[in-house]
Amino acid sequence: MPQPRPIQIGLINTIGTWTLYKREVMRFLKILGQTVAAPMTTAALFMAVFAVAVGDRITETGGIDYVVFLGPGLVMMGVLQNAFANTSTSMVIGKVQGNIVDITMPPLGPLEVMTAMVAAGVTRGLMVALITATTLAVLGSAGFPLYPLTALMFLILGSTVMALAGLLTGIWADKFDNLATITNFVVQPMVFLSGTFYAIEQLPEPFDVLALYNPVFHMIDGYRYATIGQASFPPFYAALILLGISVLLGVICWLILKKGYKLKA
Secondary structure, three states, X not given: OOOOOOOOOOOOOHHHHHHHHHHHHHHHHOOHHHHHHHHHHHHHXXXXXXXXXXXXXXXXXXXXXXXXXXXXXXXXXXXXHHHHHHXXXXXXXXXXXXXXXXXXXXXXXXXXXXXXXXXXXXXXXXXXXXXXXXXXXXXXXXXXXXXXXXXXXXXXXXXXXXXXXXXXXXXXXXXXXHHHHHHHHHXXXXXXXXXXXXXXXXXXXXXXXXXHHOHHHHHHHHHHHHHHOOOOOOHHHHHHHHHHHHHHHHHHHHHHHHHOOOOOO
């Protein structure tokens, strides 16, 4: 007579999803110096360098003090890079070390795996945002956001998009060299050319229009609006664009995980 299962799994494996989420969170919490403190230090160094190098020549941007204008971009830059890194490195480490079966073997569906890993990436992004924003506020940048809920919305949307992109990259990459290629030649240029350090109105034509097609621009511009009340693009439409990208990447990721591309023999 068959023995009953010790754990009854319903339509959604909530226990397995929560366990995978905790595993991914604990993975980056064990190295906080690298995963959270390092982005904060990088943002502070950028702030110091730009304040000294160009602060006396660009005192205001759109009527806002340049140091105050720069802060939200640096915060979001750290959030996006770390949300992407959390999911992408987790998948590549699993492949390189041979323990990717910890994800493929348990009774977890593609939606559950995606939800747990993306949620962990968003968690890391929010932690980086909180610590970096606090540090930059002490250094004289923007302090508490003018619109906290809007700021939180753009932080979650931005980190969700990048966590999904990181998960897709991690599934595709077979080694760290492949991951570094995407990071250095796709992610970094998109972040640095998205209005982190300047307003797109300062760009000559047609680059000011082309910047609008960079999704990272909408993440940074939306968060900047929520923090200091200045935006180059309507925040409502920016949020819709990011939501649409999140849904599109989520569907692609779900289909790839369901197929087991590069994850199952």
